[in-house]
Amino acid sequence: xxxxxxxxxxxxxxxxxxxxxxxxxxxxxxxxxxxxxxxxxxxxxxxxxxxxxxxxxxxxxxxxxxxxxxxxxxxxxxxxxxxxxxxxxxxxxxxxxxxxxxxxxxxxxxxxxxxxxxxxxxxxxxxxxxxxxxxxxxxxxxxxxxxxxxxxxxxxxxxxxxxxxxxxxxxxxxxxxxxxxxxxxxxxxxxxxxxxxxxxxxxxxxxxxxxxxxxxxxxxxxxxxxxxxxxxxxxxxxxxxxxxxxxxxxxxxxxxxxxxxxxxxxxxxxxxxxxxxxxxxxxxxxxxxxxxxxxxxxxxxxxxxxxxxxxxxxxxxxxxxxxxxxxxxxxxxxxxxxxxxxxxxxxxxxxxxxxxxxxxx
Numbered sequence: 070x071x072x073x074x075x076x077x078x079x080x081x082x083x084x085x086x087x088x089x090x091x092x093x094x095x096x097x098x099x100x101x102x103x104x105x106x107x108x109x110x111x112x113x114x115x116x117x118x119x120x121x122x123x124x125x126x127x128x129x130x131x132x133x134x135x136x137x138x139x140x141x142x143x144x145x146x147x148x149x150x151x152x153x154x155x156x157x158x159x160x161x162x163x164x165x166x167x168x169x170x171x172x173x174x175x176x177x178x179x180x181x182x183x184x185x186x187x188x189x190x191x192x193x194x195x196x197x198x199x200x201x202x203x204x205x206x207x208x209x210x211x212x213x214x215x216x217x218x219x220x221x222x223x224x225x226x227x228x229x230x231x232x233x234x235x236x237x238x239x240x241x242x243x244x245x246x247x248x249x250x251x252x253x254x255x256x257x258x259x260x261x262x263x264x265x266x267x268x269x270x271x272x273x274x275x276x277x278x279x280x281x282x283x284x285x286x287x288x289x290x291x292x293x294x295x296x297x298x299x300x301x302x303x304x305x306x307x308x309x310x311x312x313x314x315x316x317x318x319x320x321x322x323x324x325x326x327x328x329x330x331x332x333x334x335x336x337x338x339x340x341x342x343x344x345x346x347x348x349x350x351x352x353x354x355x356x357x358x359x360x361x362x363x364x365x366x367x368x369x370x371x372x373x374x375x376x377x378x379x380x381x382x383x384x385x386x387x388x389x390x391x392x393x394x395x396x397x398x399x400x401x402x403x404x405x406x407x408x409x410x411x412x413x414x415x416x417x418x419x420x421x422x423x424x425x426x427x428x429x430x
Contacts, residue, residue: 095318095320096318096319096320096384096385096386097320097322098386099322099387100324102389102390103386104380107390108391108392109392110394111391111394111425111426112425113407113426114423114424115422116406117157118157119421120417121418123159126151127146128418129147130146131144131400131410131418132144132145133178133179134400134408134420135401141154141160142154143181148164149164150162150203152201152203157422168192170197171204171205173190174190174193176190176191180222180223182223184201185206186201186203187228189219196208196209196211197209209228211255211258218230218231218232219231221287221289224254224293227254227256227262229254229265229289230255231251231252232250232252232253233248233251234249234251235248235274241275242276243274243278243343244273245272245345247271248270249269250267250269250270252264252267252268252296253265265309265314266314266316268285268300268307269300270282270284273342273344273345275342280344284354286298286299286353286356287299288356291360292360294311295311295358296308296311297309297356297358302352306320306356306381307319318385324352325369327368327370328350329347352368353365354368355399357402359402359404361383362382363381364378364380364402365378365379366399371395373395374392374394374395375392376393376397377390378390393407394409396411396413406422406425408422409423
């Protein structure tokens with residue numbers, strides 16, 4: 070994740086910062102990065118493409134793609150949990166509907182660690198370990214205690230859970246209110262070892278009504294030492310050291326707001342509940358940490374060039390930006406390649422792996 074002018078594989082995957090900022094210091098970045106060819110459409114060469122034409126599975130809303138150490142690709146979809154080989158060949162649908170051992174409800178998340186697959190069923194609040202072929206290995210009885218929600222990440226000695234605390238119903242009088250988000254480290258035995266980070270995003274809360282407001286985006290660095298987080302509609306990224314729980318840096322950039330287009334239900338909801346109108350999209354849409362920095366997916370999208378992605382180095386300096394290409398949604402980044410979801414003109418969906426062209430002018 071670097072930026073530069075010419076060949077710069079370092080632009081996208083290299084360039085370490087020369088001097089580090091102090092703990093807690095805010096990096097204020099300008100509107101333009103340092104790379105001379107910033108704002109280009111990223112040059113990509115297709116390596117393989119996955120479609121559902123064979124009828125073995127059907128893409129409805131493919132999301133949450135992860136790559137295992139052996140290169141195999143996992144992908145969640147509506148009542149599907151798909152596994153593909155490193156070269157994009159379909160291997161299996163690991164989804165088994167139900168509430169028994171190894172069976173999954175409609176809403177689920179998963180995480181990879183080595184040769185293990187950890188699955189969290191949000192419907193039944195169950196959590197378990199499986200092998201990479203989806204075979205159930207053991208239940209993990211840590212997910213149903215207190216107000217623990219999503220598993221944020223995995224450690225060798227435990228799990229990162231997100232705990233949420235809402236104001237009591239009597240205080241939900243139709244206004245934006247802070248929600249307490251606590252990221253906590255939980256041991257394999259279910260004991261809560263320590264709090265790692267605290268955030269306070271806002272939601273609109275009324276009597277029997279509610280609407281999300283601030284985004285909640287959290288991603289671990291590849292070495293599992295840092296937590297990158299966005300909990301504001303503005304362009305602010307916080308970086309937390311997982312060992313100490315300290316916020317080691319926070320960085321921003323001067324970013325032009327993108328106007329929000331109301332969804333069909335929003336005007337009526339606002340009239341009924343008094344919810345404020347959303348004027349602008351959240352600046353940050355997603356985060357993709359790499360070993361040398363961070364890719365930030367922004368709310369800026371050009372019809373011809375696609376989504377704008379910013380690149381920051383490890384010190385939070387804005388070093389590059391590029392467009393991903395029309396119709397593409399970034400799903401995974403690794404040194405030298407990306408995997409994208411593509412919406413075609415006929416509304417069919419494909420998953421495509423691309424090599425990054427380091428000679429893009």
